[in-house]
Amino acid sequence: MTGVQRGAGMKDQFGRRIDYLRISVTDKCNLRCTYCMPVEGLDWIDRAEFLTYEEIASVVRQMAGQGLRRIRLTGGEPLVRRDLPDLVRLLSEIPQIEDIAISTNAILLPQFGSDLRDAGASRVNVSLDTLKRERFRDLARRPERFFDATMEGIDAAERLGFSPLKINTVLLKGLNEDEVEEFAEITKKRPWHVRFIELMPTGDNLHLSERFLSTDSVLKRLRAIGDLRPAAGPVGNGPATYFQFAGAAGTVGVITPLSHNYCDRCNRMRLTADGKLRTCLFGTHEVDLRAPLRSTGDVLPAVREALRGKPERHLLQLGTARGSGGLRALSQVGG
Ligand code: SAM
Numbered sequence: 248m249t250g251v252q253r254g255a256g257m258k259d260q261f262g263r264r265i266d267y268l269r270i271s272v273t274d275k276c277n278l279r280c281t282y283c284m285p286v287e288g289l290d291w292i293d294r295a296e297f298l299t300y301e302e303i304a305s306v307v308r309q310m311a312g313q314g315l316r317r318i319r320l321t322g323g324e325p326l327v328r329r330d331l332p333d334l335v336r337l338l339s340e341i342p343q344i345e346d347i348a349i350s351t352n353a354i355l356l357p358q359f360g361s362d363l364r365d366a367g368a369s370r371v372n373v374s375l376d377t378l379k380r381e382r383f384r385d386l387a388r389r390p391e392r393f394f395d396a397t398m399e400g401i402d403a404a405e406r407l408g409f410s411p412l413k414i415n416t417v418l419l420k421g422l423n424e425d426e427v428e429e430f431a432e433i434t435k436k437r438p439w440h441v442r443f444i445e446l447m448p449t450g451d452n453l454h455l456s457e458r459f460l461s462t463d464s465v466l467k468r469l470r471a472i473g474d475l476r477p478a479a480g481p482v483g484n485g486p487a488t489y490f491q492f493a494g495a496a497g498t499v500g501v502i503t504p505l506s507h508n509y510c511d512r513c514n515r516m517r518l519t520a521d522g523k524l525r526t527c528l529f530g531t532h533e534v535d536l537r538a539p540l541r542s543t544g545d546v547l548p549a550v551r552e553a554l555r556g557k558p559e560r561h562l563l564q565l566g567t568a569r570g571s572g573g574l575r576a577l578s579q580v581g582g
């Protein structure tokens with residue numbers, strides 16, 4: 248049955264079980280990745296519009312009673328929101344929640360990583376689009392010392408025992424495509440799970456359309472540097488397809504929203520920093536949870552409405568923002 252049923256988990260009208268919520272805690276960021284955010288930033292959501300941590304926990308508590316099991320905190324850059332460990336602690340106290348992960352650019356992990364881990368976060372995904380210090384300035388549009396900070400953040404993640412460690416690399420033809428072998432080589436020795444992500448078109452990155460690179464061509468190149476075989480991949484909730492070099496410590500994954508969409512196995516919804524429940528990363532369908540939270544406190548009727556409207560698939564198309572439903576950047580909804 249479609250909708251929210253006690254004990255039955257949350258199913259949408261296409262029979263997909265939704266047990267995973269990606270929560271954006273802020274739309275702001277300390278980087279300006281070229282495919283994600285304009286240098287001048289965006290029209291930021293007013294802080295007064297943000298859900299408080301108590302409100303986020305209330306949403307999760309209610310959805311957990313209906314089958315929600317896994318959480319990812321994202322943004323913008325989630326670690327720039329003050330006192331993030333307090334949110335992690337509130338969420339980890341909800342008995343049904345089995346997994347709390349964070350997507351981050353790693354820059355603030357040396358500062359906050361141990362508090363986040365102690366509060367109950369178990370895993371981090373780190374964005375890293377280049378291994379070349381001088382390139383960081385072009386790709387993340389911040390000085391090279393931010394690259395050093397990112398690498399220190401990755402070291403901190405390993406030292407603190409965040410595991411498995413997933414590295415997200417967005418493929419850009421002519422900008423970082425020459426590094427795919429180098430990224431993949433790392434997985435032979437270190438337990439990194441490097442995932443190559445296809446560029447997704449949004450309103451502010453259409454000028455990069457000709458930089459789109461399909462993961463198929465990357466896999467072909469990687470087969471030339473080793474015995475690359477399909478693999479189960481690390482634990483997680485994502486849409487990546489994994490491979491592994493014989494005897495490697497880590498894996499290589501591909502995330503292919505354009506070349507091979509995986510909407511039929513979608514298990515997720517997204518909560519924006521201002522309390523909109525979005526049923527697809529792209530498209531216009533969203534339901535406001537903040538108003539019911541602040542009136543009756545009961546969000547489940549709105550969650551039920553969202554589930555009913557979850558689209559069967561996204562309609563992304565290279566070169567146009569139409570399929571992204573008016574989104575300027577993924578940082579507005581958490582990626
Ligand atoms: N700041 C955190 C980070 O970078 O991991 C979390 C937010 S970021 C929006 C989440 C993920 O979305 C990152 O892995 C980023 O590389 C990816 N991303 C952002 N815009 C994208 C786009 N247009 N196409 C593909 N991936 C994108």
Ligand code: SF4
Pocket residue numbers: 276277278279280283284322323324351352374578
């Ligand atoms: Fe910031 Fe992440 Fe977007 Fe880069 S991808 S600008 S780190 S939100």
